[in-house]
Amino acid sequence: MYKILLVLFLSSVVFAELIDGVAVTVKGSPITLHEIKEQMESANISADQAKDILVRKKLEELEIKERKIDVSSSEVYDDIKQTAERNNMSVSQFYEVVRNRNGLTSAQLKDKIKEKLMSQKLYGAIAYSSVSKPSEQEIKEYYELHKSEFVHPGAFDVVIYMSASPDRLKEKIDNPMFYAPDIQTNEQHIEYEKVAPELASLLSNTSVNTFSQIVPNGQGGYMSFYIKAKEDVKEAGIESVKNQIISTIMGSKREMVLGEFFERMKLSANIKVLRMPE
Template identity: 50%
Template sequence: MYKILLALLLATMLNAAIYDGVAIVVEDKAITLLDIEKAMQETKQDAKQVSEMLIRKKLEEIEIKKRHISVSNSEVYEDIKKMAQRNHLSVGEFYDAVRESNGLSSSELKEKIKQKLLSQKLYSTIAMSSVSEPSDDEIAEFYKFHKDELTHPSSFDVTIYTANDKAILDTKVHNPMFYTPQISSHDETLDYNSISPELASLLAKTKIDHFTPVIPNGKGGFISFYLKSMTLAKEEDLQKIKPQIINIIMGQKREQVISNYFARLRDNADVNIIRMPK
């Protein structure tokens, strides 16, 4: 009798411990307090914002499973290969750069890419029959009100600093007068269309006479760009950038369709909020 009572007591204690760690249950999927706290640290958002993000993620996982959506290892590798090529790196160099900048192992990166591709396939399935190409009037109106957003620099005049030691290069970035032979530099003009989209975006966001953040150079070292000046491109002709505008408008429509879909799903889902981090 005592053994039975003891077993029941232990089972109750164990179940309570597990339950105590659960913050939200979406259908039959649990979100823990640790999940929320970790996401708060990573995103710098509050508990409510993070909780809604994690609920959305669980709803996506449920939809992916229900629709039997899958991603193969070859699809993951092809996506990684394309990202490496855009950054003018081999796949091995790209793995090294990601590890140095984000601390992700190759297996962790592959898992993140897999989840990204699964979500993309889900979004495409949801939006496929609901998004149509914009009319000429929609394109003309978008062009009229977004000309500044459609203009990008044509080139960047930079001084490129490289070093094997990130800490030394960080010192240079925060103290431009700092000198050491361990840092090499040279001036270069970078054409917008000849560099990776990621680097072009980074430079376009950098103020004149300022350094970019220190980033891995894909060769085991680190690099930072000092932006001396940039040349702005002339206003683009509507017909020339029409495909770009179509992609932007369709992207916006697609996002709205997906957002509305998951808002309805959220309203109808069995979501039980048990507790939130203090």
């Protein structure tokens, strides 16, 4: 009898602790106080904002299950490979960069990529038939209203620092007077229109007299650009940024459709707020 009472007591304690940790339920699926606090800290937002983000995420998870959406391991690998190639990296280099910057293992990265791809499939299923390509007039109006966003330097005077080790480059960036014979340097004049968009963006977003972030050089090593000067600020013509504008407009339309869809879902999702972080 004593053992039975003890088991019942321990079960009730565990159950009470579980209930005490639940902040919100969405169709019976829980969101915990811990999850809300984590979201608040990582995004530096209020409890209510964190709750809304997590409710939307929970609704997406439930809709993915309802529609039986899945992503294969080959789809995950293809996405990782394409991202690595766009950044002039091998897959192993990409894993290393993600691990150093974000502290994610390759398994954790694959889980996040799978989440992203499942969400993309869900978004496509919801918004595909509802989002139309913008007209020429819409593209022109967007360009005229956002001209300041399409201004870029014509060229860059840089010193390229290269090393087989990202740690050695980091030492050099942190202390420019640091003597490192194994770090190669090369001064170049780089024209904006003649380099890949990723590199053009990296150089544009790096201030004069500072180093860029460390990136792979495509040859098994690493490099960082010291920006000496930026020349001839230019305004990009509408034709050169047309695809970018189309993507932006369609993204806005898609998010509007998705927002309306999940707002409707909220009305029938039986969302219960039990408690919030103090």
